[in-house]
Amino acid sequence: MVDSKDTPEKTSLHQSDETPVQNSPYIADLKQDGLVADAEASSLGSPTFQGVDEKAVLRKMDIRLIPMLSLLYLLAFLDRGNIGNAKIEGLVDDLHMTGPQYNWTLTVFFFTYCVFELPSNLLLKKLRPSRWLPLIMIAWGIVMTLMGVVNDYGGLLATRLFLGVAEAGLYPGVAYYITLWYPRHRAQFRQALFFSAASIAGAFSGLLAYAIAKMDGVGGYAGWRWIFILEGLLTVVVALVAPFAIHDSPETATFLTEEERRFVIHSLRIQNSADSREIDQTNDKFEMRYVLDAFADWQIWLGLFMYWGITCPLYGISLFLPSIIKDLGYKSSTAQLLTVPIYITAAIVAVIAAWVSDRRKQRSPFILFFMAMIGIGFIICLASTGRGVPGVMYFGIFVAVVGIYPAFPGNVTWLSVNMAGDYKRAAGMAIYIGLGNLAGAMSSNFYRAQDAPNYILGHSLELAFVVVGMIATVVLRIIYQRINRKRDAMDPSEYPENPDSLGDRSPLFRYML
Template sequence: MTVENEKQSAANVEHTLSSADKEAHDGTSAPQITPEMENKILRKMDIHLIPMLALLYLLAFLDRGNIGNAKIEGLLDDLHMTGQQYSWALTVFFFPYAAFELPSNLLLKKLRPSRWLPIIMLAWGIVMTLMGVVKNYQGLLATRFFLGVAEAGLYPGTAYYITLWYPRHRAQFRQALFFSAASIAGAFSGLLAYGIAKMDGVGGYAGWRWIFILEGLLTVLIAFVAPFGIHDSPETATFLTEKERQWVIHTMRSQSKVGGNALEDDDAQVKETTKFRTKYVKDALTDWQIYVGLFMYWGITCPLYGVSFFLPSIIKALGYTSSTAQLLTVPIYITAAVVAVASAWVSDRRRQRSPFILFFMSMIAIGFIICIASSGRGVPGVVYFGVFVAVVGIYPAFPGNVTWLSVNLAGDYKRAAGMAIHIGVGNLSGAMASNFYREQDAPKYILGHALELGFCVAGIIAAVILRLGYQRINKKRDQMDISRIDRVEAAKMGDRSPMFRYML
């Protein structure tokens, strides 16, 4: 399918979804919504949904990555740890984190998001606080493990939650708003660590301990507020009027069975896409696109975790003090957040995913090439610039990658399972990246930069393969006769239906 045909098809979809004469699932006509009213509804959802989700993820990423700030404030010396033990403390987080994401996403589908997400948030806040009072390496290892257990369900859960509210051609901007909290967390982490470290000696605790304790207590506090800021579904959203609620429900159901194609739907077809079947989980486990997408995911998240855990150390190794290194992380993350949101807005407007992902992954590769070429040559500013370029590529590429896969998985349970597998197994990259930047490689860190570059190049190749595969399948389906296909049976097939078209 050509870009022009895809855009025309998308335009037809949008027109069909908002037309007044289309049958809704309850037998009533869909509310007639003008483009201005549609934008008003989306803004209303943005205001009521995204801030709390972003805050939750900000705190999760803050609590996950603040160990990098604690490291340069004396963590290793006080706990008598080696650089290799520090790497293992980072690594152990990701094994339970990957293992528990799929069951957590299936539980989220069964339970109320306004209850499940705050519960896991409370759990990791308690673990984070306890990390501030550990006495040795074994204690740190145990708390990092249980932090992985508790945080496992948050990102895949909230990423999936967004797909229940927004049409697929509107989703990346919201994913970027939500995920930009991670880059803001990186900025806050440096600022907070700079300030909290000044509490060194208060209450008999070292400054790095207060980083864990205060940030953990903040998470616990927000966990008690979160249930009041999370709305379970469009059907129960009190901030929407009846007409607005019906439009959102109608729009999401209309795209659920064929990925947004402008086709008539019915109750039976919708029920097939939202009913739990073991088959949908098996379909996700055997779907080729998830496994090709994993290499693309690793090409982004290996650099993501490498930077989040070691950026303060990398900058400090350039010759800066600990305090200056903490502060120099801030402009990098702030710029990355702005670029991520702006690029996602353009991506939604163009209804294209892969061109933007490939562009920003190329930026990641260029950034690490600059780091490798300039390390050890007495030009710390150039190395810093290389890291800057890499991070500004990472944060826009990540939500594009997650959104691209999510909009190409049809059926609620398959999407929930597929996203959990993609993100869960994909986050094993954190276990790998935790060992890329070794103490003995400072200050050049050539091995770490080279490994990040290698994963990024592999991810670029995977993204190209994924796009070519989607194009081939779309073209094949365009030539198929679907006039005799039963729509309920097609709905059971999800994105494998001849009616489904992959977004490029």
């Protein structure tokens, strides 16, 4: 953790401080994107930073930021999804719950999770991430531990509600936090590294639940109770260490030199501009209009359909995968272990796909490709239903999951880099992810106990959401293209006063495709 007394003064950039050159890596990006011509590059006034190696700076940030962020999300996803592992170890029977009651405990989590994401993201912007993120970790770790000692349906329902409150700030907070460090052409790879922790959590959850379930009877507690208790305690322990490993912003990063800090800040300010002019990305003082701007932003509401097309399958699979596999005829211990190869493969594919997407500087083609994989996976599941071929059903689930985990960071990154202004982006991402996660409330009711083992209704609904999401993705790209072309055709004399302060509404801003 960086104490204020050790914090360097916030870096201020002025183009007159440096000498413009043609070989700046970000000028190269602009030329490659076709935003500026070679002859124009030398006159853009983009500063060079003597002795700064871009790759070395990125490695520094990756090493200092990504491992801890990934660990935080691994624990969050582990703690929200381990109820699926606990179910097949006897949770429902011990608490005398019905199938609909179990589904309702899954659903209520997303109500509070959605409501508290926006205020949490605004607090993250206002407070220091090195304090806020560990604080909410301690809160959900305590709630998770208490979940292991509930005695009835009401107790489980209450703990799931409070788990949603505590976990609400993590994913949108970290997704926004990454945009404060990495330019948009570098962001998805880091989002994927961070989000792949979710797929690792899926694999780790199965292995951990398999091992912890062996503690059945220890201390008079059933094995499923120990799953909650031990995983909750692990979260609290990591939260106590987290403040020392989370850095608040590039301006205060002591692991970067003064010149490197200036380089990172400058690269973030020119990343969306058509002519390498700095676009104002910061709102130092909170105003309600930034939140209202986010609520009125058309791209968030259209993008929600894309988000639901990915998150409905994501939560449907993560919450019910052990049960789906068990209902194919495998015993619970085998079902836990069979989830592992699915999630490991998904994590590897997600990272590779994000790296290629960053190199190609394209988002929508990759999102569409992997959403198509999700759809194909569910089609395989539906086609193999009732045919006595559990291996084919397992393969269909495998294909769907391998599509889900690369598509998700792509869609979040795409929307986040197309919003400018810190408070607007913080609010916009919270709204987008918060409302998007209502998909979890929907999909937690797709797989009903009475539909086992075929789950035709669940697979069909997931497929429908994927198709709608793919249509939304295509429409979103078409609109972005039209706006970019319109802005390209504008004469500079038509620009409003101070266009660089208008964020993504500026005629200088170009949407990433």
